[in-house]
Structures are given as structure tokens and as C-alpha cells.
Amino acid sequence: MSAKRRIAVLGSRSVGKSSLIIQYCTNEFVESYYPTIESTFAKTVNFKNTDYDCEIIDTAGQDEFSILNSKHAIGIHGYVLVYSVSSRNSFDMIQIVYDKIIDFCGVTNIPCVIVGSKVDLEQSRQVKPEEGQKLARSNDAAWVETSAKNNINVARVFETCLSEIEKRTPNNQAEPPASRCIIM
Numbered sequence: 120m121s122a123k124r125r126i127a128v129l130g131s132r133s134v135g136k137s138s139l140i141i142q143y144c145t146n147e148f149v150e151s152y153y154p155t156i157e158s159t160f161a162k163t164v165n166f167k168n169t170d171y172d173c174e175i176i177d178t179a180g181q182d183e184f185s186i187l188n189s190k191h192a193i194g195i196h197g198y199v200l201v202y203s204v205s206s207r208n209s210f211d212m213i214q215i216v217y218d219k220i221i222d223f224c225g226v227t228n229i230p231c232v233i234v235g236s237k238v239d240l241e242q243s244r245q246v247k248p249e250e251g252q253k254l255a256r257s258n259d260a261a262w263v264e265t266s267a268k269n270n271i272n273v274a275r276v277f278e279t280c281l282s283e284i285e286k287r288t289p290n291n292q293a294e295p296p297a298s299r300c301i302i303m
């Protein structure tokens with residue numbers, strides 16, 4: 120029997136959320152940029168001897184003024200929060216988005232991997248690896264740097280997310296926190 124896992128991918132516009140998901144699910148990289156409204160991808164993965172039916176939710180990019188869509192919190196097991204290593208602004212957005220999720224779900228922490236994307240753009244890097252690591256540590260999250268373009272660490276992003284989910288909800292049954300009880 121396989122376990123269902125819903126993973127939401129959030130972050131500023133144009134950091135490469137769709138590219139990361141498409142590279143993971145179809146092994147392709149698309150150079151052109153089409154802003155996402157919302158789409159869902161499916162992939163079955165075997166990780167640590169368990170089959171996971173992953174539903175990966177690609178979101179429209181957020182900014183500091185966007186209100187968290189309840190669809191991106193309710194029923195979600197884990198989060199991938201993406202910034203681009205070549206955009207300081209997108210890095211600053213991570214804590215803002217993280218705090219919005221925490222507030223919405225009414226929890227103190229969430230299964231989460233913070234992802235520095237576009238590492239192939241090393242020459243225009245604005246965010247050091249240590250800064251990413253530090254941010255992740257302070258939020259009890261995992262951290263990975265990746266390139267969808269060169270297929271570096273792409274599978275690792277999603278496997279790390281599955282592992283963060285397992286750490287908090289072992290034995291494959293648990294419902295995500297925000298599905299159990301909603302106070303309107």
C-alpha cells in the first residue's frame with residue numbers, strides 16, 4: 120500500500136517553482152517563463168522502501184502582500200519554500216511565507232524544506248549558502264540548493280521534504296495538522 124503525500128511549493132514569482140517540479144516529474148527544463156496560476160502534479164516515488172503517491176501543488180508566486188490561500192495549508196503534509204540564490208528579495212520572502220503558514224495552521228513548526236534555486240547562476244549569486252542554512256536551522260527546517268536547469272539536487276528536494284514529513288508523522292497514517300480541526 121502506498122501513502123499519499125501532498126506537498127505545496129511556495130515562494131516569490133519567477134524563482135523557478137514550476138521548473139523544479141517539471142524537472143522532477145518529467146525530466147525536462149523549459150527556458151521560457153509562464154507565470155503559474157495553479158497546477159498540480161503527481162508522481163509516485165519509492166523512498167526508504169515505502170511508495171509515496173505525491174501530489175505536488177505549484178502555486179502562483181507570493182509577495183509580502185499576498186494572503187495565504189487556504190488550499191495551500193489545509194490538507195498539506197509538507198512544504199517546499201523556494202528562493203533564488205540570485206535574488207535577495209526572494210530570500211527575504213521565505214520567512215514571511217513561513218510565518219503565514221504557521222499562523223494559518225496554528226502550529227509552531229511545519230515539515231518544510233527551504234530551497235535555494237538556480238545555483239547554476241553562481242556568477243550572480245546574492246544569497247550565500249550559509250545564510251540559507253542559518254534560516255533553515257532557525258525554523259527547524261531542512262535546506263537544499265538546487266538547479267532545475269542542470270538537474271542538480273532536484274530529487275533531493277522532494278525526498279528531503281518526504282523525510283521531514285516522516286520525522287513528524289511516522290507510520291504513514293497521520294493527517295496533516297490543518298485537516299483535523301479548523302476554527303472559523
Ligand SMILES: Nc1nc2c(ncn2[C@@H]2O[C@H](COP(=O)(O)OP(=O)(O)OP(=O)(O)O)[C@@H](O)[C@H]2O)c(=O)[nH]1
Pocket residue numbers: 130131132133134135136137138139149150151152153154155156178179180181236237238239240265266267268269
Ligand atoms: N538559470 C536557471 N534558470 C531557471 C532555473 N529554474 C527556472 N529558471 C528560469 O526562471 C524563470 C522562471 O521559472 P518558473 O519555473 O516559471 O518560476 P516560478 O517560480 O514557477 O514562477 P511563478 O509561476 O511566477 O511563481 C524561467 O525563465 C525559467 O527558465 C534554474 O535552475 N536555472
